[in-house]
Amino acid sequence: MGSAKERVVSIFFELCLTLIIAFLTPLVTRYALLPSSVHQQYPLNVVFRTCEHDLHSVCSFPAATLDYEQNSLFSPDILYYLNVRLKFADVANSKFLGLFQSVLRVEDENSKVLKQYTRSAYVKEPGMMTKAYHLFFYPLYLFGFFDDHQNSLVIPMTADYRETAEVPSTKLTFTIQDKFANVEDAELIVTARFGLIRHILYYWPTVSYVAIFLAVLALGIFLTGFKLAWQGYRTRSAAALEKDRREILRNQEEEDEGATKCDKNSNLKTEIVKNEETELRKRK
Template sequence: MRPSFGKECLLSILFELFVALLIAAVTPLLIRYFILPTSIHHQYPLNIIFHTCDHDLHSVCSFPAATLEYEKNSLFSPNIAYYLNVRLKFADIANSNKLGLFQNVITMIDENERVLKQYTKSAYVKEPGLIIKSSQVFLFPLYFLGFFYDYSSLAIPMSADYMEKIDAPSTKLVFTVQDKFASIEEAELIVTARFGFIRHVLYYWPTTSYTILFIAVFGIGVFLIVTKIGYLEYSARSKAALERDRAEIMKRKTTNKEVGPTPIKEEINEHKEEVLGVPVIRKRK
């Protein structure tokens, strides 16, 4: 006899599928929350300033510099490596070409004005060649739409492994261009967390990673539900077979008690044997 699953069992399976669906929907969000850091990508404009000379107000007596202040762990998450990039846009490309090689410095400072880290990077402004200049003139619409490289802008990778400790967070960043003749129109700080493969997929491919995790978790849930149903089916079949064998044994015992023992007919076969010349009559059962 095959065990049948009724309405209660069907409702239980539907409820378990709903729970598996809910867990599969929430799990990717929890994984993103616990794996990804709170600070991942930031872009801040830098206000480049300089100091004039006391003896000549038209002269520059300091390097162009910018200071960015922020709260603890708001710009950088502890124990996470970060890329530090600075994008500069020069006001006059003709004068900027005469700068030659200049040095850029980023200094990380904590709340006690203690220097935590300092990075330096040399850079120079590239000058477009004759072919590039001609292309910009004859293909001005494409140049205006941004299809050509902007030689007035310069992206400087300052660091690829800046990491803060939990007990020593920074609260201020100072960027300095060590050339007082640099005519900087705009400056921007770009902070990006450096991820491994899993974090990279979770952050830069949110829809794909969510779908993969959802399917994986829901598949595991369905597998557990199917395994449970199979186990219950096997247990029910085993129990039914055991009950059937037990009933058969009890039936046989009851039948034997009612009928009683079967009489055995004894057939006496007499035959004569001669033992030492004496005839003997024996009975055979």
């Protein structure tokens, strides 16, 4: 009775341990596989320098600088997309801006340039479908339900920026090499590049958590059942071996008893023969 109770307690403990491990495994997996920096957006303050002789003139390219701590914006040895979203002011110059060049520099704490990316872009004229879309939903734009992206542009600067732990960056500098670019708003978009497993873990957190939880739970239950089956097999094997051992001992005891009886009978016959020979001698 005590042994059965101990087995029940052991099974209950193992199932509880399996449940705890299944609960923690998805969290540990996400912490181990996902980088600390996955998707972040930072506003860029684009400024320019005016001319000393004419304050209304622009004497520098519009530029923005973003300072940050080491390993806060990028995780080491992870590939990143670096995109810049620009929103141009609704002025006449923006409509005739034409082709311009953008430069993004990544620097370390000593202002040493680690990477530099250059891209050409231009503001596209909206097509007929876009104009019709804006005209149809114009009341919604007035009430702020939709954003007007007519003067917006997303520039993909790079798709494979990788930072090393030995030389981390601390500053980004973005420059538009066109004095007449009237930027109203700018934003840096940093997105980590993932493989299939990391993509599922990050973009499908609930599905990935449930899948890992059920997989670990099923594995734990299978191992617990296998352990119980193995213990039962060992118990039955030990019982069978003990039974065979007892049977062999009993047979040996029976054989020993038979041999003892045979010896006794042989000795008895020998004594009878001797007695008969003694009697015959006396008669003679």
